[in-house]
Amino acid sequence: MSETELPLTDMTAEQCLAMADSYAVDENWDEALTVYTAALTIWHSNTAVKFRILSHRSNCFYQLGNYEMAQEDALEATQLLSSSVAGLRPGESEVAWKRQGLAAFQANKFADAKQAFESAAQLATLNQRDGKFYRDWIQKCDTKLNPPAIAQSTTTTAEPLKAQTAPTSASTTVPVSHKPATKTSIIAAPRYQYYQSDKFMTISILEPNLSSEHVKVDWERQRLNVTVVKAGKEFSLIAGPLYDEIDPSESKIQYKPEKVLLKLRKVNEHEWKELMGKESKKATTSTTSSATQPKVRPYASPKDWGTIEKSIQAEEEKETPQGDDAMNKLFQQIYANADEDTRRAMIKSYQTSGGTVLSTNWDEVSKKDYEKERTAPKGMEWKTWEGDKVPMDED
Template sequence: MSAVKLAEAGMASAQARKWDEAITSLTKAIEQSKSPQWLLARSQALMETGQLDRALRDAEFAYCTAAERGNDKSRKQMIEAQHRRSVIYFRRKLYANADACASWSQQLAQGVAVKAADNTGEFVDEKGFYQVTAADVAPAKAAEQKQQQQQQQQDGGNGSGESDWKKALAWRSTIVRFLEALPAEDPARRITVKLVPVKPSLDQGEDDKDAAEQKKAKEEISRAEIEAAKASAATTQPKPATASGPFRSQMYQSDASITVSLFMKFASKEDTTKVQVDMQPNLITISGVPREPSVSYIVPHAAIDPSKSTYRVATMKIEFTLAKAQPGKWATFGREELSQPDASTLPTATDAPTSSQQAPEKRQEPAAAVKPQGPAYPTSSKSGPKDWDHLADDEKDDDDKDVNAFFKQLYKGATPDQQRAMMKSFQESNGTALSTDWASVSKETVKTSPPDGVEAKKW
């Protein structure tokens, strides 16, 4: 089979999230031609299967090859390669390296010459620790830099478009939140990566060597982290939690997707255009919302597919339509994080922790209060003695439970349109009607229809 056919099969498998099949097909294609596009696709597949060393090697090889070719697709591929490097370093929890690569991706997207794209040095302190903050990557400052730097293009390349720039900006805001949670001299604040990587070898025989080097590096980082934690324990105080409540939300879902509305009031329609949303498989970042802090993080109940997910900003709400990475019903949409969520709690596409995301500790639930028992009277019943003082309460609870269980089951098994019809008809009729026919309910207000012998009153 030709390299092109193999690559097309591999790209299709990656699109379907069949990572192992994608790796197999793309590897055979790359053996015939070292296309940057194919290397970047295999890099993603390797990353999703936890093979971070090989994924990084593919991304860096793709960057070097694209730079060497210098065709009309090269800058776009170089931007994507830097973004891929950033995500891999983020999963390794090397946040300074992750933001450096994301910054270079952003600079290249602006059209800045490669030689002028590295501005990370201005945020490194005298001890060599990277101290960038959220204010340094704010949209206003980034836009100002964009205008200035577009006049300094010397590399002959043009920017790949505003979408890549916005993507890099949103991703950097996520990385910086993790950086801000670190002590000032944490080892993860050191930049050890270079703007232009040394072109690596793609030989499979390098894997064992890389694995050994990675293991050694992790051990060194772990020792450094322990020492840094001991040194800062006496002086570092935890940040106070934000005392702001979550947004009111509403959702309905199918096996393949879930639609969620987060209700918030914008001062004007112009303010809605300032909202920026970055959707990753395990994290949704929303910036520019009318609250403090102005950036919110939402951890979905399970992984989503960002490429098939959309959102819409209105003056009263933000509505998301999220494609589920794995089909099935979700018990909840997720949770809103008022501060940066811990990467160890983020769900993956398979809902299993990866090598860089440790599973959260299981919370121990408090012991349930012991319900006082009534007097047990002598009885010959096979079911044992009854608490006659609370018999009526038990019967009432059973009735309520049966009714609630029926309506929950009815709502759960309904389609999204049927669920919308049920909600609309029940609310507009003041609880006197329940319809599942959205075609008829959507056209007009459902009238209040009390049972015979009962009169409806307005309170």
């Protein structure tokens, strides 16, 4: 695939999810669907990751017009919410219910759609978001479930009009309009979340119906400022230095009905620990301060602990490891200095052979199935994940 050379079987569910999200941002729905499905097959224990895969794949099915599968994935994702799911981002549960409602409505399951939109509306209220979107969809569901009766024609009866008599009382009743007192509504600040691949950092602004008139983005090589106008009020959503450098010329903005996506192209292809970084201090300031101020030692100790630590590290490097330690250090050096193909070969051969083979030849390892070729030591028994026994060594 274009995003990475790593086979999906050698990736974690989180890595597959990030890759699929990148395809989805580019609206490459077929590729995204394939990788979401792969992520689901290798998922192990993190419930939040499974919830995210199902919710995102539901949107993928929806975009491809497969509303039955979209509803099924969204339903399975929301069923996970019956128990506490740690690690979910703000608004993710609401979006899953929303996707279930949209898919069910398109599949003509209007009762299910209404129930999903009602759940999403409750979560929107808890998140201090306007629930008008859901109220409109609930009204559409009610219209489908209870279509209005056709009004009877007034031309079928021809009763004579009765003469109206004037009221006997001289006093007339004037209707009084009771206008509700206006309340000052608190506008909740827009929310956002982000996810990444090695090449891109993607920021999702979780506000519907935004356009270029509402969003202002100023990006520099290592700084980002995002301003959003909501209900006539301006919010500074992101402002400050980024964790690492980006290429503004290859970064882009995408406006969608339910959100806005900022796709930042990384200069250095690696995973960021977080979105925002720290302000860099001027070198002149640090040089001046270090030249004029005495060196601060912890607890006012006369010992230079920095020098002591360096001397200990130097002694450890001089030590010659023996036995298994020497072998492990050799393998660590080979792995650290190897290219990507060599590292993949070492990982796959060691893991799939049960620790009996360690190869650096990717051309050979990529074509070989060590799980079928390996044998258990005499007197012991190996089984596959499916429960099939692995042949035993007869020596």
